[in-house]
Amino acid sequence: MFRAAPFRIAVWSVVVFNIIFLGLPTVVIVLASFTAGDLLTFPPEGFSLRWYERLLGMRDFREALGRSLQVALFCTLFAMPSGTLAALAMVRYRIRFARTLQLYFLLPFTVPLVVSGIGMMYVFGDMRVLGSLWPVGLATCAINLPFMIWSVSSAVNRLDPDLENAAANCGATPLQAFFTVTIPALMPGIITGALLMFILALNEFIVSIFLVDASIVTLPVWMYTSIRNIITPDLAAVSVVYILFAIVSIFALDRWVGLDIFLKSK
């Protein structure tokens, strides 16, 4: 290799910088959450679990977490079939306006979330369903659906196009082939997409703030309202709860799907 050493040093500097930059805020928050003091500080003053204790004692927090989990579950359950079918349709079948449709599915990403939030507030308001949790789940599903579609599309692209023909050849009806061959073969992509959708819905803030009222506050909105009063270390503790969810899902992803599908380039 020509001038290998300087190149390697440059690459490694970037890698180390990225690791520090990505990891440091998380480390700071995790450490700060164990502080024994009354303020969110770094380095933390002493060690205690008092803020976690306080958090668990708060009914507001427990209810907000429960609502966020409901929203995330609704979003995921809705995204799995719709995202999977959309991905299959766009990759497999020569449908008219396929490109236009792909762009249309990206629309929520290109429109600022504030705009989506206001729009959905009007839509759901006119339908007189504001005040329930499912519109929040539906909204988070709508804005994050591209993640589900991308994840399943990449699985569809890896699939042998003759797989369904092979099933038919084995005597499977189109419906049997779909459920016994296509869906299981796409499972890695579906699980990946579903976990992404779940985490994103759990974190969704901007659109949610337009769709929730005081009686159905979700966790991110609850955190935001808390900050407006005073920044106490229990917020750091909530962040750690989020980090835990993220770690659990990455672990689950690796167990069920294998993270190597993300590392393998096609």
Next chain:
Amino acid sequence: MDDTARRSETSTQAAVQVQDVSMVFDGTPAVDAASFDLAHGRFLTILGPSGSGKTTLLRMIAGFQTPTAGEIFIKGTPVSTTPPHKRSIGMVFQKLALFPHMTAAENVAYPLKMRRFAPADIPGRVKRYLELVQLGPYADRRIHQLSGGQQQRVAIARALVFEPDLLLLDEPLAALDRKLREEMQLEFRRIQQELGVTTINVTHDQREALVVSDEVIVMDDGRIQQMASPTTTYGEPANRFVANFIGVTNFLPGEVIGAESGRARVRVAGHELEGRVAEPLAAGTQVDCALRAEHARILGEAEAVSFSADAVITESIFEGDRTVYSVVAQALGGAQIRVFDTLHAGAGNKGIGDAVRIGWDSRHLMVFPR
């Protein structure tokens, strides 16, 4: 050959009949009025270059595409409107299309479950077919844990386990390296003969077609050019395309000057040559005289054959079991002719620029209209 014996065992009704089947995509025919009959238990190979329509024809037989004209019969029953899952056809796909989320045994059991075999019979049958393809110990492996050759065998077992009326092979060996491909060709042949299942194989590999088949169809441009046994296909090609596609063949352009039963006299660059014809040709017809490279020879000192000419070697390629010379014969209008030399391969090679005398027996010359 034992052809006649095998034929007399089978019923008179063909296992597969293809009648004037056409497939037109956007106005251009991919398959143009193809017709053939295939008797029970025979191994047919459809050979052709890519784009010749061979795969389209196979997919119509499998039921993945519906012919735009004509009819396909399997065991006498018209099937062109029958969906693929209601046809009794086993198929080995080009990329195998094994189910990635199942083990080898589950893949083989799948057609039995879908075709509602008695659940009690399934494990025994799966075991028998895995043993037939020598995969007994690998039953519980996942597909990605198997080697390329083992995956081929799973695909064969899956295609055969439900005892289909017909086995289709869609170039499944194309991606294998040469050694494994040749091994699998013989394996296909062994299994096919053991089970006696009627088989249609598609390939662009001429050697495979000659080695494994009872009958060969050569296709080009959507049309069947010839259907015959491997020996006839090679020895008596029906037209210029078949002669060129199979084997290494030289073509000498000329004009017919006279013909008698089955033979024609042709003028090539002032010489009068004589060769076999497949169809009667009128005097004056522009033709190509075809000569296989193994029938052209570099002659010894006093050797006499029915035709000989002086030539100069322009290229010499040593291939191990033979040396392939390209020579230019000024006496034949500067035609370039390839000559195989299997006798002196390696030792005693002639060099580029050497003057030699080449010749052939006129019974080997074939004459095709241009």
